[in-house]
Amino acid sequence: MLKTRTLFSAAVAVAAALALSSCAGGSPAGTSASSSADASVAVFNDADVTFAQMMIPHHEQAVEMSDDLLAKDGIDQDVVDLATEIKAAQEPEIAQLNAWLTEWDAEDNSMSGMHDMGDGSDGMMSDDDMMALQDAAGTDAGQLFLEQMTVHHEGAIAMAQIEIDNGENTDAQAMAETIVTTQTAEIAVMAELLAAQ
Template identity: 55%
Template sequence: MVNGPKLGLVVAAMAGALTVSACSNTSAGHDMSSMSAPQTTSAAAPSTAVTQPAQAHNEADVAFAQGMIPHHQQAIEMSDILLSKQGVDPQVVTLAEQIKAAQGPEIDKMKGWLTDWGVSMTSSPGMSNMPGMPPMSGMPGHDMGDMGGGGMMSAQDMAALEDAQGAAASKLFLTQMIEHHKGAIAMAQTEVDSGQFPAAVEMAQSIITSQQQEIDAMNAMLSAG
């Protein structure tokens, strides 16, 4: 048996030990908490949420942007030519305005991607043989020259559109733009199949959907005319 004075000393010693243990646990908790913040910051420092996706791209993404920019630019040029004319079918005018409204912002996005990736706005020789870039030859009726991808109009095609007037201009624009859209869809499908950059793949999917709808509408206009 422990007498009264000794029992008091034992209880005091145990209470002191518990206090030290509690302080130690609290201190350890604080230490772990304070350590976790720098670790999180350190992990996030090399690659932020903004910069990381810009690096997740491949050659197909680059080829898609480099090819689709001039492709879109020509579609806008074709639309501008048509919109400068008189006596054009109002439905065709609306379509041309729709094409400009859709493709202008897409050009800006693609230029931004290429800038972020640190690559040229135009493809280098041989780029047409890379994944994501359709062949620049072999498209019936069109001379692609050094431009974009399938469905591009030749200089002769553009001159013919410039010269056409009224109903003839409407019909020629529709005929040319159908081929132009088919080329864009082929390029976009290659990006969907081979691309890595999520925003580029998403744009390609949108192009496939929207331009196929426009092809259907243009075919209907030609049939009605």
């Protein structure tokens, strides 16, 4: 079951990478290819900027949670594999989101933006949540990681859906669609892992 999901996630990641690379200048070099790539960067709105600003700290926290889990001994291998995949998927997305903010000449004021939401809908873990994960061990740590990451993913999917609905930048919308697809699949896997414990 997990191998199938892993292959699915890998296929989605490859498709997303191909889509992004084709948008970024896969056509032969020339004035028209260059101007279409420039147009892709130039077309963005406030929703695109907010998506990037808010998704950066969200992804960074998911990577931190994965790192905390991966530093522990006695964790179920399926949970270890999932944490490894989450980290591998989200680190390049953080780099891309930062690059977009630079291209759009937008400030990375993401942390204040996350705190401004304050209603829990973004799925961000509190300091106490993060401390609980750091302190947990063995099976308890694996279960807590799955429970917390499920909530975290649900927040990311909600944020990505807002970008799909309201954004203008096609590359940012493509990333948002990838986030919805991959993280929905990962939530299903986490539900299965939790049910098996």
